Amino acid sequence: xxxxxxxxxxxxxxxxxxxxxxxxxxxxxxxxxxxxxxxxxxxxxxxxxxxxxxxxxxxxxxxxxxxxxxxxxxxxxxxxxxxxxxxxxxxxxxxxxxxxxxxxxxxxxxxxxxxxxxxxxxxxxxxxxxxxxxxxxxxxxxxxxxxxxxxxxxxxxxxxxxxxxxxxxxxxxxxxxxxxxxxxxxxxx
Numbered sequence: 001x002x003x004x005x006x007x008x009x010x011x012x013x014x015x016x017x018x019x020x021x022x023x024x025x026x027x028x029x030x031x032x033x034x035x036x037x038x039x040x041x042x043x044x045x046x047x048x049x050x051x052x053x054x055x056x057x058x059x060x061x062x063x064x065x066x067x068x069x070x071x072x073x074x075x076x077x078x079x080x081x082x083x084x085x086x087x088x089x090x091x092x093x094x095x096x097x098x099x100x101x102x103x104x105x106x107x108x109x110x111x112x113x114x115x116x117x118x119x120x121x122x123x124x125x126x127x128x129x130x131x132x133x134x135x136x137x138x139x140x141x142x143x144x145x146x147x148x149x150x151x152x153x154x155x156x157x158x159x160x161x162x163x164x165x166x167x168x169x170x171x172x173x174x175x176x177x178x179x180x181x182x183x184x185x186x187x188x189x
Contacts, residue, residue, distance in 0.1 A: 008087045016080040017108075023048055023076060024108055025137075027069040034140035038133035048072070070105075077101035077108075107177045110170050116141035117163050117170075124160075 026044040029036065036045060048069070055068035078101040085092045092100075119138035123130050130136075149162035 005087055009084055012080060012083045012087065016076060016083065020073060020076045020080060020104070020108055021112065023069060023073045024105065024112055026052075027066060027073060028109065028112060028141050029137060030066050030069065031064060032140050032144050034137055038136065040133045040137045073105050074098075074101050077104035080104065103177055103180060107174065110174045110177070113141065113145055113170055114167065117146070117166060120146075121163055 022044060025040075026048050028034075029041065029044065035041065051072055052066075052068050055072060056066075059067040059071055061067055078097050081097060081100050081104060082092050116138040119135060120142045123132070123135040123138070127135075145166055146162055149165050150160065153162045153165065155161070
């Protein structure tokens with residue numbers, strides 16, 4: 001029985017989590033105005049448009065915020081949380097579900113920023129002028145986060161150490177979210 005619960009939780013985390021990351025990647029690419037004219041952008045548009053376009057009719061964008069995409073991300077996070085709680089035998093209260101969904105979207109966004117920074121760092125070592133679609137998307141997402149630190153911390157002997165400080169701050173934010181989320185999770189059961 002415990003194996004079935006673990007397997008079900010893993011499948012929900014993997015499949016619904018993947019959908020959440022796809023929607024969040026689209027949101028952050030729109031936010032930083034990344035180029036969607038590549039394979040990554042085309043994949044994101046193709047997979048998310050069937051849900052985002054009808055939502056945009058109801059939820060128009062507010063400035064740079066694509067409300068339809070962020071609401072979709074929150075709904076997917078709520079679905080993921082609800083399924084995980086139901087698998088454990090609990091019933092999620094609505095208010096806790098909303099708060100937990102916001103935390104889950106923030107937590108997944110931090111992981112996307114981590115990935116973007118790591119891909120950018122590795123690409124700068126291997127091929128600094130790469131035009132690979134994944135690298136350009138990662139650099140587009142990482143650059144707005146990295147730019148303030150790159151202005152404050154000059155390169156030392158030609159080595160940019162600003163990503164270290166960005167990763168430290170992202171890790172602190174992630175620890176805060178992870179410390180807050182278990183408390184919320186206990187409210188479900």
